Amino acid sequence: MILGKPKVAIEADEQALPLYRTVEDGSGEATTLNNLGLVHHSIGQPQRAIAYYEQALSLHRAVEDRGGEAVTLTNLGTVYYSIGEVQEAIK
Template identity: 60%
Template sequence: SLGEKQTALDYYNQALPLYRAVEDRRGEATTLNNIGGVYSDLGEKQTALDYYNQALPLRRAVEDRGGEAGTLNNIGAVYDSLGEKQTALDYYNQALPLLRAVGDRRGEATTLNNIGGVYSDLGEKQTALDYYNQALPLL
């Protein structure tokens, strides 16, 4: 959050083998997701996807539905930024029921807003408005 992305990567890359050594799959998944986030911030979208796609099956294996939803949302955001709108929607729509199931209203609102943004970008303004209007009361 201080903007020192390389330093963040250095620490995450020190933590990752430690989580693996103690077989902490939840910690490993979180770290992989965080590394993906740094690469996404750096504009290295394919590398970000690689890390998110390593995190996702671990999130599922440990039944971390909230974390799984977060990673799905992150993958969707990368595809959205790459202009692959339908793929982004697919990932956002996978995240949404998980967020609802775990009661993460903030995450649900963010995802609804993300879906609205994709529809807006696609020129489907009424559909976008419908999603924005679902997000608003949650926010």
């Protein structure tokens, strides 16, 4: 998050997404989606975070970025755990 300003962080990431898509940088796009998930989780929007994480996960898998996939899976587990969905977190 940019200096504790979630709105600014979200705006910056939303501006970056189409740029990554234009240059067909799936890894950068996935990382940005993951960052959006982090910010939304931090501001109490777990369902939006999950949606971003799921998009990021698909892209990390598509570009075979195992490190990014692992980070996103960890983040998904954390958000599911935080909302009491322990079985989803374990998966």
